[in-house]
Amino acid sequence: MVLGFSGALPNFAVGFLSIILLVAAAEIVVKKMEGVAKYYGISEVVIAMTIVSIGTSLPELTIHLVASVQILLSTGVPMDIFGADILQLLIGSHVEVVQKMLEKGLISDLTFQSSQEMFLQKSGTVLGASIGSDVVQETLVIGLVIISSALMAGKKGFRFSRKFLIRDYAPMVGTTLITLVLALNWEGLVKIILGGSGTLSGTLTRLDGLILVSSFVAYMLYLYSTRKESLATQGDVSKSKNPLRDLLIGLIAMGVVVGSADVFLRVVEVAVKETGLSGSMIGVATVGVVSAFPEMITAISGLRHGSEAISLGTLVGSNITNPLLAIGSGAMLSTYAVPEPLILWDLPMEVVLAGLPVLYMFKRDALGNILGKVANKIGLEETSERLKASENQVLSIAGALILILLYFVYLYVRFTYFPQDFT
Amino acid sequence: MKITDNKIIGFQLAILTAIIISLVFNKYLMRSDYTYELFGVALGSLIATLGIRWMKKKT
Numbered sequence: 001m002v003l004g005f006s007g008a009l010p011n012f013a014v015g016f017l018s019i020i021l022l023v024a025a026a027e028i029v030v031k032k033m034e035g036v037a038k039y040y041g042i043s044e045v046v047i048a049m050t051i052v053s054i055g056t057s058l059p060e061l062t063i064h065l066v067a068s069v070q071i072l073l074s075t076g077v078p079m080d081i082f083g084a085d086i087l088q089l090l091i092g093s094h095v096e097v098v099q100k101m102l103e104k105g106l107i108s109d110l111t112f113q114s115s116q117e118m119f120l121q122k123s124g125t126v127l128g129a130s131i132g133s134d135v136v137q138e139t140l141v142i143g144l145v146i147i148s149s150a151l152m153a154g155k156k157g158f159r160f161s162r163k164f165l166i167r168d169y170a171p172m173v174g175t176t177l178i179t180l181v182l183a184l185n186w187e188g189l190v191k192i193i194l195g196g197s198g199t200l201s202g203t204l205t206r207l208d209g210l211i212l213v214s215s216f217v218a219y220m221l222y223l224y225s226t227r228k229e230s231l232a233t234q235g236d237v238s239k240s241k242n243p244l245r246d247l248l249i250g251l252i253a254m255g256v257v258v259g260s261a262d263v264f265l266r267v268v269e270v271a272v273k274e275t276g277l278s279g280s281m282i283g284v285a286t287v288g289v290v291s292a293f294p295e296m297i298t299a300i301s302g303l304r305h306g307s308e309a310i311s312l313g314t315l316v317g318s319n320i321t322n323p324l325l326a327i328g329s330g331a332m333l334s335t336y337a338v339p340e341p342l343i344l345w346d347l348p349m350e351v352v353l354a355g356l357p358v359l360y361m362f363k364r365d366a367l368g369n370i371l372g373k374v375a376n377k378i379g380l381e382e383t384s385e386r387l388k389a390s391e392n393q394v395l396s397i398a399g400a401l402i403l404i405l406l407y408f409v410y411l412y413v414r415f416t417y418f419p420q421d422f423t
Numbered sequence: 424m425k426i427t428d429n430k431i432i433g434f435q436l437a438i439l440t441a442i443i444i445s446l447v448f449n450k451y452l453m454r455s456d457y458t459y460e461l462f463g464v465a466l467g468s469l470i471a472t473l474g475i476r477w478m479k480k481k482t
Binding site: 091163166167170174178181182185186190203207208211214215218222 | 462
């Protein structure tokens with residue numbers, strides 16, 4: 001029962017409303033805080049690097065932090081967790097730490113069981129939500145933005161700048177790869193390679209979280225050192241006229257964000273118990289899709305103002321913030337158990353779905369020449385000419401349509417072959 | 424703050440030294456159960472550093 005509601009339909013309605021509220025309130029927080037920061041004369045670059053860059057990922061970030069707090073609170077004695085030995089705290093999982101607490105008699109067997117259950121389910125939900133939202137953006141949303149911008153401009157494709165591909169698109173692939181490397185159970189992999197049996201799903205420990213968050217800081221510093229000027233033009237909110245009122249509204253909206261994240265996670269808990277669906281699948285299908293909305297709205301409004309680069313920048317930027325900051329800070333707080341489908345399907349697919357367009361756009365010219373020759377040999381002269389004329393750094397409408405199609409393939413395989421989080 | 428090549432190499436070396444120290448620390452304190460986890464951390468941080476280095480070189 002959540003907020004006094006019971007039954008599948010009312011719970012679904014509460015869950016759905018809580019995500020909408022979460023995303024809408026996050027938008028208000030970012031706008032108000034940006035206005036207040038500008039009023040106090042904080043530099044545009046600093047605002048862009050903090051409030052704006054974190055802004056579009058605020059729903060995911062809050063869901064991670066709230067879930068981590070819920071995991072810690074599930075022991076009943078959250079502060080005692082930090083009394084564990086330092087190595088275990090840094091490199092061990094939540095279960096190992098509470099197991100020690102059980103041995104010391106700090107918690108009961110029942111509390112241990114329920115804390116372990118909550119750890120697995122919450123980890124699955126929030127990781128699924130983050131990765132799900134990234135995949136939606138990298139395929140469906142980018143595909144739609146490219147098609148609409150090409151159609152609006154009457155062109156056949158979208159030309160990416162080389163700098164954009166290196167500074168934004170490639171790091172998006174890199175961050176996913178880092179998350180995969182940290183989340184993988186290397187011991188299990190070695191066992192499987194040597195012919196034994198093992199699981200590939202590992203744990204995102206506090207040390208892993210630290211690596212993710214520090215990579216985010218390093219990336220931000222890199223951005224700061226290479227494009228101070230363009231950062232300063234990001235964010236279109238004007239200076240606040242009444243900073244105290246705006247600060248208050250911002251704080252209330254932040255309360256709504258945290259509250260709705262909490263309600264949403266409780267609804268998922270009930271849904272997992274009642275429907276038998278896995279937490280990560282609910283995350284992928286619900287928060288994943290809805291939390292991609294702000295980026296989509298920003299991207300579309302950017303297009304209307306004729307600034308494709310900015311709108312794609314926000315979109316891609318949030319896919320770097322998501323794994324590094326949201327997953328990283330959640331892991332630093334409570335550690336996460338990584339569900340098997342994420343290791344076997346979601347994260348590898350995300351690397352491929354983000355990596356393929358980059359490789360394709362860098363090698364389009366060479367690929368077009370090879371295919372053009374093949375087409376020439378089989379007598380398709382017109383096609384051959386067109387293929388030979390393909391240029392680097394361009395994603396055509398057909399390419400964007402393939403990206404959109406890949407999203408549906410991803411979803412189909414995810415729902416058909418990966419129904420369980422932990423076996 | 425400007426990111427220079429030396430700073431990136433310094434960051435890389437710091438991470439590697441930390442990993443080597445923790446691996447040695449790990450082995451002699453009989454906590455070999457964490458060796459694989461530390462390997463993942465080492466690889467992850469190396470990708471992060473090399474990635475930033477690559478971006479810096481290309482832009």
